[in-house]
Amino acid sequence: MTSLDHLSPLGPSILPGLPRLPGLPGAAPRRRRASPFATAALAAAALLACACDAAILPSDSGQDAMSELTLAARSDLSAETAAAADPAAWAPLAAPAASGASPVSGFADLHFHMMSEAAFGGGWLHGKHDGPGALDDCDGGMPESDHARVRQDLSGLLDSCPQSTMLDFASNGALSALLGIGGGVLGSEAIGKTEGTQGDTGLHLQRKRSSEGWPRWDTIAHQQGHVSWLRSAHDRGLSLIVMSAVSYDWLCSILPEQNRERACDEMADVDLQLQMTHALAARNAGWMEIALSPAHARQIVGAGKLAVVLSIEASHLFGRDVDAARMRAQLDKYHALGVRTLQPVHQVDNAFSGAALHNPIFQFAQYTETCFIDTDCGATLAGVTLGMDVDASCNNMRGLTPLGEQLVGEMMDRGMLIDVAHMSERGVDRVFDLARARDYYPMYISHGHFREIMGPKVAETEKSTPARVIRMLRQTGGIFGLRTAHDETKQYTRSSVENSCQGSSRSFAQAYDYGRLGLKVPMAFGADLNGFIQQTRPRFGEDGACSAAFQAEADCQAWEQREQGPGPLGTEFDEKGLAHEGMLPDLVADLERLGVDTTGLRSSTESFLRMWERAAGPRAGMADPATDMDESGVAPLATAEERELAYPTKCGAAYCPGFQELGGSCRFNEECESGQCTAVACNAIPGRCVCNDDADCDDSVAYCALKTPGIGGDNECVPDKGDHAVCTRDGQCASGRCGGFIAGTGWCYTPGSKAIGQGCRVNEECPSNRCGDLTQTCLCRNDAHCGANQFCGWGTNEGECVNKRGRGAACTKDNQCQSGNCRFLFCR
Numbered sequence: 169m170t171s172l173d174h175l176s177p178l179g180p181s182i183l184p185g186l187p188r189l190p191g192l193p194g195a196a197p198r199r200r201r202a203s204p205f206a207t208a209a210l211a212a213a214a215l216l217a218c219a220c221d222a223a224i225l226p227s228d229s230g231q232d233a234m235s236e237l238t239l240a241a242r243s244d245l246s247a248e249t250a251a252a253a254d255p256a257a258w259a260p261l262a263a264p265a266a267s268g269a270s271p272v273s274g275f276a277d278l279h280f281h282m283m284s285e286a287a288f289g290g291g292w293l294h295g296k297h298d299g300p301g302a303l304d305d306c307d308g309g310m311p312e313s314d315h316a317r318v319r320q321d322l323s324g325l326l327d328s329c330p331q332s333t334m335l336d337f338a339s340n341g342a343l344s345a346l347l348g349i350g351g352g353v354l355g356s357e358a359i360g361k362t363e364g365t366q367g368d369t370g371l372h373l374q375r376k377r378s379s380e381g382w383p384r385w386d387t388i389a390h391q392q393g394h395v396s397w398l399r400s401a402h403d404r405g406l407s408l409i410v411m412s413a414v415s416y417d418w419l420c421s422i423l424p425e426q427n428r429e430r431a432c433d434e435m436a437d438v439d440l441q442l443q444m445t446h447a448l449a450a451r452n453a454g455w456m457e458i459a460l461s462p463a464h465a466r467q468i469v470g471a472g473k474l475a476v477v478l479s480i481e482a483s484h485l486f487g488r489d490v491d492a493a494r495m496r497a498q499l500d501k502y503h504a505l506g507v508r509t510l511q512p513v514h515q516v517d518n519a520f521s522g523a524a525l526h527n528p529i530f531q532f533a534q535y536t537e538t539c540f541i542d543t544d545c546g547a548t549l550a551g552v553t554l555g556m557d558v559d560a561s562c563n564n565m566r567g568l569t570p571l572g573e574q575l576v577g578e579m580m581d582r583g584m585l586i587d588v589a590h591m592s593e594r595g596v597d598r599v600f601d602l603a604r605a606r607d608y609y610p611m612y613i614s615h616g617h618f619r620e621i622m623g624p625k626v627a628e629t630e631k632s633t634p635a636r637v638i639r640m641l642r643q644t645g646g647i648f649g650l651r652t653a654h655d656e657t658k659q660y661t662r663s664s665v666e667n668s669c670q671g672s673s674r675s676f677a678q679a680y681d682y683g684r685l686g687l688k689v690p691m692a693f694g695a696d697l698n699g700f701i702q703q704t705r706p707r708f709g710e711d712g713a714c715s716a717a718f719q720a721e722a723d724c725q726a727w728e729q730r731e732q733g734p735g736p737l738g739t740e741f742d743e744k745g746l747a748h749e750g751m752l753p754d755l756v757a758d759l760e761r762l763g764v765d766t767t768g769l770r771s772s773t774e775s776f777l778r779m780w781e782r783a784a785g786p787r788a789g790m791a792d793p794a795t796d797m798d799e800s801g802v803a804p805l806a807t808a809e810e811r812e813l814a815y816p817t818k819c820g821a822a823y824c825p826g827f828q829e830l831g832g833s834c835r836f837n838e839e840c841e842s843g844q845c846t847a848v849a850c851n852a853i854p855g856r857c858v859c860n861d862d863a864d865c866d867d868s869v870a871y872c873a874l875k876t877p878g879i880g881g882d883n884e885c886v887p888d889k890g891d892h893a894v895c896t897r898d899g900q901c902a903s904g905r906c907g908g909f910i911a912g913t914g915w916c917y918t919p920g921s922k923a924i925g926q927g928c929r930v931n932e933e934c935p936s937n938r939c940g941d942l943t944q945t946c947l948c949r950n951d952a953h954c955g956a957n958q959f960c961g962w963g964t965n966e967g968e969c970v971n972k973r974g975r976g977a978a979c980t981k982d983n984q985c986q987s988g989n990c991r992f993l994f995c996r
Contacts, residue, residue, distance in 0.1 A: 272469040274407025276692040276773040278649035279615035281414045282393040283441035284698035288420040290429035295391025308376035316369040316389035317356035318422045322346050329539035339550040364715025385703045385745030392697045397750030402474040404753035408773040412479040413441035418533045434482045458506050462780035478507045483514040490519045509585035520575050522566025522592035526631035531555045563630045567594030576602050580609050583784045587614045600640045607787040610779045612646035615694030621682045623656035635799050638687045645782040645791030647775050649694020652746050654702040656716040659803040665762045669725045671705040671716030673758040686798045692772035697749050708736050709743030717808040720815040723824035734761045819850030828857045858883040862899040871899045889916045922946045924969050959983045
């Protein structure tokens with residue numbers, strides 16, 4: 169759970185990362201146009217753990233807990249859950265030996281918070297992972313909304329720290345919003361905002377409709393982990409997932425009390441989420457199963473099912489008051505419940521380790537409890553870091569504590585996987601020392617960013633992972649879960665993919681190729697869906713495509729995707745980005761569409777299982793010397809401020825010239841391909857691009873209708889008119905001809921399209937160039953306009969083609985007779 173990371177023209181560019189702008193020199197040619205099963209499931213979980221992993225027995229306290237749970241469950245178990253709780257039903261078949269086992273297929277996601285609806289006291293997320301009404305529309309954040317907002321008055325958080333009056337919170341927009349006069353109203357709005365989106369928190373009336381307004385890439389307050397989406401991902405290649413139970417009591421405490429379903433207790437939230445996961449697996453045993461060992465996981469995946477590995481991510485792991493005895497008892501308890509990996513630390517320092525700095529919100533959270541102010545660097549406010557003791561590089565001085573060392577050792581004794589995500593660098597260094605002393609016991613990072621490839625907002629935070637830590641992972645046989653980030657990255661020059669859509673799959677490709685070709689580390693997804701953090705942005709559409717930096721760049725880059733491709737996949741991913749777990753296969757497909765070699769990613773489940781097998785032992789020293797790492801090939805990235813200077817400006821804003829298609833939103837004329845925008849007063853009234861002339865439409869089938877002459881806002885491309893429709897100019901007609909004008913109005917026609925006697929409006933429609941004013945039919949002028957056995961009539965038959973007459977019929981001219989001879993007024 170990365171959490172809130174976001175809070176925190178001219179020809180070829182001379183600065184790295186600057187684009188060519190559409191319509192300007194150097195650009196490509198422009199084209200115009202509540203949980204009743206809790207007790208029962210917990211009992212089932214305990215029985216499962218004992219049945220499936222007899223090699224590691226729980227402590228006496230753990231056995232007592234299971235006995236109590238089993239007794240309590242006897243009266244509460246439903247028929248379905250009771251069957252699931254039967255050890256025989258849960259016990260796996262004989263698993264293949266780790267050594268020499270055949271490789272499994274499929275990709276892995278190492279960080280998924282499927283049960284986040286139960287995190288933070290159940291007071292933040294809208295939607296459920298399963299069940300009736302799980303994906304119902306939300307209330308849009310209206311007053312007294314039940315989700316996506318914080319308490320109105322948060323200024324009391326500072327009451328215990330009197331020195332707070334000296335702090336300038338104005339230097340941090342998010343904290344200023346949370347603590348200012350606007351309180352929860354503005355604070356709730358600020359939480360969801362990041363580049364390219366207003367987010368889905370606070371008031372979000374335009375985002376209330378399920379499947380329309382949420383989920384999207386920028387969703388942090390609505391469900392992204394419905395079981396149907398997980399099943400879809402599995403059906404398309406996902407074969408292992410690490411299901412992480414998550415919570416943080418401080419975040420829970422700042423939510424409205426009426427929104428919370430229970431008291432703020434991190435481990436109570438964790439317990440409930442683990443129960444929910446076991447119940448989910450029981451209901452869906454045909455395609456998913458909780459894995460308790462690497463051999464068990466191989467068996468699950470080999471049977472075509474999804475292997476689920478249980479993990480915990482809690483800021484105060486095992487509670488706020490924990491000692492060695494409680495730590496061991498809690499570790500036994502959760503191991504018995506099937507947990508096989510966990511993070512010793514999360515957002516703030518705890519009893520086990522210091523946390524890696526990455527977001528000022530959490531530094532502030534720790535400050536409200538410690539009142540500690542550090543002036544060695546300014547990670548939180550200008551010149552100040554709150555809550556944490558840091559060095560001049562804004563890295564946490566607190567590493568792994570003595571109790572943390574004991575925890576790591578106990579995890580190793582149990583063969584559990586050590587996830588050092590969110591741990592301070594000093595903490596990671598010490599874990600590596602301990603791992604090396606245990607024959608290089610594997611350590612891994614479930615979700616993270618490669619520091620060297622990321623833009624400054626991420627790279628300058630301690631939580632980003634430097635190459636030296638990747639070397640530790642490789643040497644211990646670990647794996648890296650790559651965040652499906654929404655952030656800007658640098659260009660990796662050895663990648664075949666141009667980083668021309670910041671925050672999209674193109675940016676993910678830079679990080680993935682850097683890890684694959686440069687760092688050469690095994691990777692899987694570390695998506696962090698339902699984790700209070702945005703995801704990979706789309707390449708197309710108007711909902712934040714390419715928007716990791718600033719609007720003008722996003723607009724130009726989105727134009728480039730549209731005009732130069734590769735084109736869209738034809739799925740929701742195209743315009744929603746990585747909206748939910750079911751779209752991970754779409755991200756893989758888009759990477760491959762861009763030309764990325766995803767072989768390693770597609771086989772990442774095997775990489776994870778090899779790490780797990782190494783933890784189970786035996787080990788014979790270093791897994792990989794990692795002497796072939798190459799950190800070169802990362803191009804410098806000009807700052808967003810520098811890049812923005814290369815764009816023209818209007819109404820005080822940089823813009824991308826001519827990027828927007830007809831119907832797209834715009835602020836002024838210059839943003840439209842057509843040069844015509846309906847916006848008023850520098851977008852005081854938002855506008856859309858409309859046509860300016862017929863060339864802006866597909867002029868083979870449509871024309872630009874000037875509904876109100878001289879007022880461009882009324883312009884619209886409409887279908888061309890058929891013959892005899894009223895027109896005022898040629899361009900309105902499918903035939904390209906408008907004629908027969910009377911007082912400036914005419915009719916569409918096709919020249920020469922009518923025969924004599926057929927209806928007409930314009931002379932030019934007729935072969936005789938004569939359309940009767942009264943009859944509105946084509947009239948002949950002479951016999952040449954009639955058939956071979958006809959003549960052009962006169963008198964009462966004026967202009968009509970009349971059949972020639974036989975012998976004895978009355979006539980006045982030879983041409984009226986079949987014989988061609990009219991004598992004395994009769995045909996001969």
